[in-house]
Amino acid sequence: MKTVAELNDIVKQVRRDIVRMVHAVQSGHPGGSLGCAEYFTVLYQNTMSYSAVPFNMEGKNEDVFVLSNGHISPVFYSTLAHAGYFDKSELATFRKLESRLQGHPATEEGLPGIRIASGSLGQGLSVAVGIAQSKKLNKDAQNVYVLMGDGELQEGQNWEAIMYAGHNKVDNIIATVDFNKAQIDGSTTDIMGFHELNSKFESFGWDVMEMDGNDVASVTAGLEEAKQRSGNGKPVVIIMKTEMGNGVDFMMGSHKWHGIPPNDEQLASALDQNISTIGDY
């Protein structure tokens, strides 16, 4: 287990990676990526048990992660690199021609750590449920983790999967909703409010937790608790409160940084706010 200080060092580096990657190609999604830097770092550094090398697609006897809201690929790629799936120098190819780091995660180019394409929203939970079922058939005791955006819950397929997993007691799945209350066109409250999200999950037979997603100690404790609560007849969901753009002051608190890149000046400011810790790619 990494300490809080070690985790925070990695988080700062992940933030630098995110803004540098998006700045370099002047495209990509920094806001949601920054908001989930702590979650990804804790998940891959402390929570999950896995083998990065060699990467095994089936993930037998490993914990497996599925990213449903694929547009936050920068944080995913940076995390995978720091977890040893591939060399961090490859982050420089993000969104460029011939890269394994596609705009949205994909398996076709064979990037280690990616098990399913995502980007068209609402599909990841179903995939995670399927992987979880394969683990049960294989008598594999490890868990399946999946991250979804909150705006993404507007996609109906999620509710098919939520209903299925509750009814069928798929209790080896730990879902997390990135509850940042923002989507491209504005706040989720304005666009399509969730009104008592916790009780919605509960009524479908899920075990619901909450956690602060922008504090590594809270995320570590929350994911450990989720692990304890899994295997008890209910799928587990964590409603994770985050701030879009967290760690870069001018991006915080606004949905406007969902999908636009920083300019040179903004990049410099973002990097000043997150001094390099374990080295840039």
Place this chain on the structure above:
Amino acid sequence: MVNTEVLEKKDTRSGFGAGLLELGRTNPEVVALCADLTGSLKMNAFEDEFPDRFFQAGIAEANMIGMAAGLATGGKIPFTGTFANFSTGRVYDQIRQSVAYSEKNVKICASHAGLTLGEDGATHQILEDIGLMKMLPNMVVINPCDYNQTKAATIAIAEHHGPCYLRFGRPKWPVFTDPNQKFEIGKAWTIQEGTDVTIFATGHLVWKAMEAANELEQQGLSVELINIHTIKPLDDAAILKSASKTGCVVTAEEHQMNGGLGDSVCQLLARNTPTPVEMVAVDDQFGESGKPEQLLDKYGLGTVDIVNAVQKVIARKNG
């Protein structure tokens, strides 16, 4: 002459059910998912014998396809079952992203395709599914012609690593292929050789094409009849060779003209050896309620329509 003495009629969906059951017994990695149509898809026997490997998805096809992609990720060989309409159009983006683009070993098995679904009408009579599925990179598309071929195809797709679409239907239909056949994906089956015209047929219309071929032979024409059970990958070599030999082609299928077998054959011929082609297919229309034979006749997919298409294309060749 092809033997069109019918000994037995069976539905192709039952061929799927029988093939799936056999797979259950021979391959422990095969699992099945169904969206509340277990009886219609003839998946009951698999469910009864392998309850742990059967997943009832409820009326939630999008989630079923996603779960199948997940099960495939975990090393299983999932077979999904529902009507062709709900297997394709309803879940196209799920198939595109989670199955085809993600290269998942999912077998999408679709019953009640085409007009021969009958009385349920156009909401269920999908005639666009071959086109939808063949457009997806990585996707294999198979439309077998009878019970035995459907059973053999079901078993064969489990051996092929990658996404497959297997299309079959509801009505009881003549059984005329070898019960012990080895199904080869992408390999055309020459039912009879001839020199005046080639008929390329798929699915239920293979039987109609056999009836048509017999009529045409009685008129003194030499008909080459080839079953294209795999629309993708297409057996380019077999099609080009036969078209070069006979010099004119008729395609026959229970599908829209746009996007079906005829469309694939025409693309191939136009790029290689341009050849007169007549297409027996539905011409940009939705179906309607009725009996299968009535519908095939009304929408121009009957035996007589294939006969007429052959006469027309031969006239064009000679003209």
